[in-house]
Amino acid sequence: MTASTAKRRAGPIALAGAIALVALAGAAHAQAPWHRTSARYRVPDVALLRSDGASVHFRGELDDGRPVILNFVFTTCTAVCPLMSHSFAQLDKELGGEVHLISISIDPEHDTPARLSSYAAQLHAGPHWSFYTGTLEASIALQRAFGVYRGDKMSHDPLTFVRAAPGEAWLRIEGFAPADAIVAAYRQLRAGAP
Amino acid sequence: MTARPRVGVAVVALLATAAAAAAVVRVSSRPPSLTDRRRALAERLYRHGLLPSGQPLRARGPTGELAGADAACARCHRPSGMGVVEGDRIIPPIAGRFLFQRRADTVAEVESRHPRGPDLAHALGRQRARVPYDRDRLVRAIRDGVDASGRSLDALMPRYALDDGDARLLIDYLAQLSAAPSAGVTPQTIDFATVVTPDVGAVERQAMLDVVSAFFDVHNAGRELERLRARRYAGATASSARAWRLHVWQLTGPPATWDAQLVEAVRRQPVFALVSGISTQTWDPVQRFCERRALPCWFPIVDLPPFAEGDFYSVYFSEGVRLEAAILARVLATQRPRRLLLVRGDDAAAAGAVQAALERLGRDGIVAEERVVPSFDRPALGGAFAGVGATDAVMLWLRARELPRLGDVPPPSGASLYLSATLAGGERAPLPPAWKAQARLIYPFELPELRRAAMARVRAWLQTRGLPLVDERVQADAYLACVLLAEKLDEMRDLVQRDELLERAEVGLAMRAPTAMYRRLSLGPGQRFASKGGYVARFAAPTSPALLGASDWIVP
Numbered sequence: 001m002t003a004s005t006a007k008r009r010a011g012p013i014a015l016a017g018a019i020a021l022v023a024l025a026g027a028a029h030a031q032a033p034w035h036r037t038s039a040r041y042r043v044p045d046v047a048l049l050r051s052d053g054a055s056v057h058f059r060g061e062l063d064d065g066r067p068v069i070l071n072f073v074f075t076t077c078t079a080v081c082p083l084m085s086h087s088f089a090q091l092d093k094e095l096g097g098e099v100h101l102i103s104i105s106i107d108p109e110h111d112t113p114a115r116l117s118s119y120a121a122q123l124h125a126g127p128h129w130s131f132y133t134g135t136l137e138a139s140i141a142l143q144r145a146f147g148v149y150r151g152d153k154m155s156h157d158p159l160t161f162v163r164a165a166p167g168e169a170w171l172r173i174e175g176f177a178p179a180d181a182i183v184a185a186y187r188q189l190r191a192g193a194p
Numbered sequence: 195m196t197a198r199p200r201v202g203v204a205v206v207a208l209l210a211t212a213a214a215a216a217a218v219v220r221v222s223s224r225p226p227s228l229t230d231r232r233r234a235l236a237e238r239l240y241r242h243g244l245l246p247s248g249q250p251l252r253a254r255g256p257t258g259e260l261a262g263a264d265a266a267c268a269r270c271h272r273p274s275g276m277g278v279v280e281g282d283r284i285i286p287p288i289a290g291r292f293l294f295q296r297r298a299d300t301v302a303e304v305e306s307r308h309p310r311g312p313d314l315a316h317a318l319g320r321q322r323a324r325v326p327y328d329r330d331r332l333v334r335a336i337r338d339g340v341d342a343s344g345r346s347l348d349a350l351m352p353r354y355a356l357d358d359g360d361a362r363l364l365i366d367y368l369a370q371l372s373a374a375p376s377a378g379v380t381p382q383t384i385d386f387a388t389v390v391t392p393d394v395g396a397v398e399r400q401a402m403l404d405v406v407s408a409f410f411d412v413h414n415a416g417r418e419l420e421r422l423r424a425r426r427y428a429g430a431t432a433s434s435a436r437a438w439r440l441h442v443w444q445l446t447g448p449p450a451t452w453d454a455q456l457v458e459a460v461r462r463q464p465v466f467a468l469v470s471g472i473s474t475q476t477w478d479p480v481q482r483f484c485e486r487r488a489l490p491c492w493f494p495i496v497d498l499p500p501f502a503e504g505d506f507y508s509v510y511f512s513e514g515v516r517l518e519a520a521i522l523a524r525v526l527a528t529q530r531p532r533r534l535l536l537v538r539g540d541d542a543a544a545a546g547a548v549q550a551a552l553e554r555l556g557r558d559g560i561v562a563e564e565r566v567v568p569s570f571d572r573p574a575l576g577g578a579f580a581g582v583g584a585t586d587a588v589m590l591w592l593r594a595r596e597l598p599r600l601g602d603v604p605p606p607s608g609a610s611l612y613l614s615a616t617l618a619g620g621e622r623a624p625l626p627p628a629w630k631a632q633a634r635l636i637y638p639f640e641l642p643e644l645r646r647a648a649m650a651r652v653r654a655w656l657q658t659r660g661l662p663l664v665d666e667r668v669q670a671d672a673y674l675a676c677v678l679l680a681e682k683l684d685e686m687r688d689l690v691q692r693d694e695l696l697e698r699a700e701v702g703l704a705m706r707a708p709t710a711m712y713r714r715l716s717l718g719p720g721q722r723f724a725s726k727g728g729y730v731a732r733f734a735a736p737t738s739p740a741l742l743g744a745s746d747w748i749v750p
Contacts, residue, residue, distance in 0.1 A: 033256060033349045076718040079270040079280045079350070086264065087257040107718055109726040109749045135749075136714075153718065154701045155281045176256040176350065 034158075034175025036185060041170060043145050046138040048104075051116035051131040058142065061130065063166040066100040069186065070161040072148055074107035075119040080158050083176055087160070089123045090179035095186065101129035104142055107153045108133040147172075164189045228366045236367035240275075241268040245360055253352035260352055267364075270350075272719075273506070274693035275371040278701060283350065290369035293327040332368075333361045376692045378466030379436070384683070384690065386410075387441040387465045389480055389494070391452070391473035401668045402472045402495060403442060408659040409676035410438045436690075441465060452479040460487065467492050467695065470675040472668065475542040476500075481508045490695050493675035493724075495668055497616050498543040505722065507692075509699055511671055511712060512725040515547035515591070515616050518636040520750035521728050522589055522612060523554040525636075531587035531610060534562040537578055539570070544591040544617060551589065567592075570599035584608030590633075594619035601626035605633075612636055612730075620667065627736035634744055638728035639667070640713040641743050648709045670710040677708060713747060 045059040062068060069091060073081040088101055095101075105111035111119075116131040125131070133139070143149035148159050160182055162171040171189055173182065228236065235246045243251040243266030250262035263269065267288065272278050275289035286292070324343040327335065331342040336354045339347040356364065378385040388406055390399050417435040443459045445452045456479070468484065471494035481500045484491040484507045491508040499510045513520075526534060536551055538544035548564050555562045567578045582588060587610040592600075597618060605611060605628055613623060615637040625633060639645070652670045656663060663669065682698045683690060700717045703724055709715055715724040727749035734740035 074718065076720045077280075078272070078719045079278070079283065079285055082264050082269065083255060083257045083350075086255070086260065090258060107716075109714075109716070110718060110721055112749075135747075150281065153716075154279075157281050178257045 034173055034177040034181065037172045037174070038169050039147075039172045041145050041147070044141045046134065046141050048132040048134040048138055049113050051113050051120055051133070053113045056132075058132070058138075061100075061102070061132070064100065065166065066128075067098065067165060067186065067190065068100050068102055068161075068163045069095070069182065070102040070104070070146075070163075071159065072106045072143060072146070072156060073103050074105050074153050075111050075115050076107065077153070077156075080156060084158050084160070085119075085123055087177065087179045087182060088129065089125070091182060092123075092126050092129045094179065094183055096126045096128045099128065099186070101125075103129070103131045104139065105131070105133040106139055106143060106148075106156055108136055108139045162186050162189055228370060232363060232366065233370075236363045239360065239364055240266065240367055240371075241273060242266055243269075246363065251354065251356070253354040255352040256349045265352055265354070272693070272697045274691055274697055275368065276689075276691065276694045276697070278697065280701075288368055289372040291373060293332060293368060295326045329362075329365055332365055333358075336361060336364070372689075372691050372693065376466055376690060377464040379690050382436055383439055384436045385439045385441060385463060385465045386467055386469045387443045387459065387463070389443045389445065389456075389468055389471040389473075391445050391449075391475060391477070391480075392447065393475045394472050395474075398472060398474075398665055398668050401665045402470055402672045404661055405656070405659075405669050405672035406470050406676060407440060408661060409673065409680075410440050412659075413438050413680060435684075440469075443468075449476050449479050453483055456480065456483045460489070465489070466690065466692065467679075468494070469679055470494060470672045472496070476546075481505065484508055488692060490692050492679055492695075493671065495671045498546040499723070504720075506696060508722060509696065509717065510723050511674070511715070512638050513723045514638070515543055515614060516550040517638045517723070517726075517728060517750070518614050518616060519547055519551035520554055521636050521638065521730070521748050522551060523558055523560070524748055524750040525612075525730055525745070526555065526560050526587060527558045529587065529610065531560070532583070532585040533587075534560055535579075535582060535586065535588045536562055536564045536591060537567060537588060538564070538591040539567050539593065539596050541591075541593060541617075544593070544614075547591045547614065547617070567596075570596055572602045575600065575603045579603065579606045582606035582609050586610075587612065589636075590614065591617055593617050594622075594624055597623055597625050597629075600629050605629045610634070615639070615728075615731075621731075621733070621739045621741045630733050630736045633733070635731045635733075635741065636728065637731045637741070638725070639711045640709065641729060641731060642741055644713070645709070645711060649711070651708050652710050667711055674708065674710045678703070 043059060043062060045057050048056055048058050048061070050056050050061075069088070071084050071088065073085055085103070088103065091099070092101055105116060111133045113133060116133055120129065120131050140149060146159075146161060148157065150156050157174065158176050160173040160177055162173065162182065162185060163169070171185055173185065177185075238244045239246065239251060243262040243264065245251055251265045253260045253265040255265070267275075270278070270285045271288045272285075275287060277285045277287035279285070324341055324345075327342045334340050335342070335347060336356055339351055339353045341347050388403070390402070414437050417437055420435060441459075441463050443456065445455055467490035468480070469492045471480070471491070473480070473494065473496045476498065477494065477496040478500045480494070481491060483489070485505050489507060493509055493511055496510065497514045498516065499514050500508075534555065536548045538548055552562055552564065565578045567574055579588070584607065586606070588606055589612045591614050594617070611629070611633045613625065613633045613635050615623070615635045618625070618635070620637070620639070621635070621642060623635070640648070649666070649670065652673050653663065655673060656669060661669070678699065682695055682702070685698055685702070686694060700719050700721065703715050703717050712725040713727065717724050727747050729743050729747060730745040731741045732744045734742050
């Protein structure tokens with residue numbers, strides 16, 4: 001991890017104000033497209049809607065015993081999410097049977113269960129990849145819990161979270177990690193490597 | 195009808211043939227090498243990631259292989275090719291004007307060339323200048339991710355599998371993309387029109403026009419001050435602001451004739467965009483016109499917006515009565531009435547609302563029945579509510595002018611009674627007291643109590659302009675449309691492009707806009723309705739317009 005990528009998080013920032021920060025961060029992207037840290041999060045048990053329309057509580061979904069790989073997306077996102085979802089689609093093929101893939105909308109007022117469901121269909125998402133929406137407040141609470149909240153959906157970052165089992169620490173992968181890198185990280189985590 | 199394309203002139207012309215009336219090509223100043231057919235193929239490649247062969251465009255991205263729409267240039271660089279900021283990531287502009295010249299490496303140099311944000315930001319962000327692209331260098335960038343100066347492009351930029359012919363087509367397209375100034379724009383002025391349909395009452399029409407005119411006056415006065423300063427004082431920056439001119443396009447006659455009226459209006463006076471505008475009935479002909487002519491239709495005040503997703507050029511504050519229909523369906527899905535009566539008068543917006551409600555309710559398995567009240571006399575009203583029982587629900591899609599007549603009959607005993615806020619005039623609905631006590635408003639706005647602070651700003655502005663509050667929704671919406679327009683034009687600075695206006699609304703509505711009548715406003719790429727929810731509300735007392743929330747915020 002480079003210092004410049006670690007320190008450039010500034011919360012919600014207006015477009016014009018972001019320029020100087022971007023200037024500092026720009027060089028880091030080409031050299032370090034992604035990096036990993038270990039973290040523990042207190043995840044609130046918010047009420048959510050799954051793309052099949054079911055009302056669920058998030059902890060129940062998260063802690064069903066399966067390993068979890070999680071991200072935050074929205075269906076009309078143009079640059080960041082399509083790439084992340086692209087990675088998840090490959091993970092779904094490769095790990096689908098053993099891992100619960102979770103995608104949470106950061107644009108929940110637009111991403112109704114019906115829209116999430118057609119987004120999932122476009123990605124050929126299998127039964128182990130779940131999509132969630134809910135109130136904006138619930139989505140923001142989860143974004144805050146995972147340290148990804150940037151004040152606006154257009155300001156979000158590419159982040160992937162991996163957890164081997166309930167109660168264990170999360171691996172936080174920042175950047176556009178290709179699927180094989182996430183798979184490798186997951187396998188290491190399962191094997192108990194730090 | 196055919197219009198001769200005038201190459202080199204800032205005119206958006208319409209080219210339609212009998213065989214391809216729907217396949218309209220926008221014509222602007224462009225290199226002569228790009229025929230209309232090649233342009234259509236290139237646009238498909240650029241926007242949708244389809245090669246001229248019909249095969250998907252393929253590329254290697256940072257997360258693996260990409261194909262088709264996922265690989266399309268417009269996905270990230272946007273239809274205008276003007277780039278965008280997403281998070282801390284800058285997607286640079288790729289319109290030809292940016293590629294085919296040297297990228298400067300100092301702030302002063304950049305500012306002297308492109309006095310605008312993204313390119314400046316990009317030049318700073320990458321911390322390096324580059325020589326201009328030529329065709330060969332651009333092919334290398336697209337295929338191999340190597341920039342004009344021989345350095346590797348950002349990992350986010352896919353590396354494309356594109357043969358020579360397709361690469362040539364794409365580069366020709368980039369060369370003309372966003373190259374011509376948009377119609378209605380000169381170095382000194384921007385022309386706008388506001389459209390009023392013939393069904394709109396005189397009070398609402400004037401309320402909208404007064405707000406927009408006053409806003410334009412204030413804008414133009416500010417511009418004059420800047421010009422004065424720049425002339426008189428050394429070192430003051432010359433203003434790039436243009437004077438705004440407003441043209442009122444009052445439509446007449448039946449909707450089927452509106453398109454021809456709009457075609458004639460824009461022929462006489464090219465405009466950059468339609469701003470605000472008002473209609474209580476159909477808006478379809480206006481939206482279709484805007485889409486065909488690539489003309490932004492900027493937050494009109496309409497009760498029944500056409501279904502706009504998939505269209506690019508029209509943006510709305512909300513889906514109006516269709517949003518109400520969806521909220522109603524959501525509420526009834528848990529309430530499960532034995533049946534639902536949808537009562538309306540002879541009104542196009544009410545008919546559209548009923549249709550939307552029937553579709554939505556049908557999906558949820560709720561039995562609904564439409565009842566059209568032909569006249570608002572006692573026998574007709576008695577018939578409309580005949581046989582309604584306590585386990586039934588009634589939704590009134592009635593206009594304010596129709597409501598007082600309900601006083602001739604008692605409200606249906608025990609039934610759940612709902613009322614369209616959009617059609618009835620919100621909390622000011624002139625509903626007889628017995629009905630008011632029983633009714634719940636389907637309310638697609640922020641509750642009056644909760645929007646007080648946001649509306650204070652609007653009210654204060656109206657006051658300074660000497661405009662009395664005559665219709666809160668109309669005046670607030672007209673004001674908000676103008677504020678958002680001013681903000682986006684300010685962001686675009688000298689290079690004022692129609693496509694980019696919409697793209698900027700997509701990415702930047704949530705952070706800065708005053709919300710006026712709404713709880714929050716937010717679009718995203720492809721999203722065209724900014725406020726997405728509402729409430730069920732009830733009147734505090736039968737004689738009072740005060741509203742109380744009877745539900746949480748509902749996003750159907």
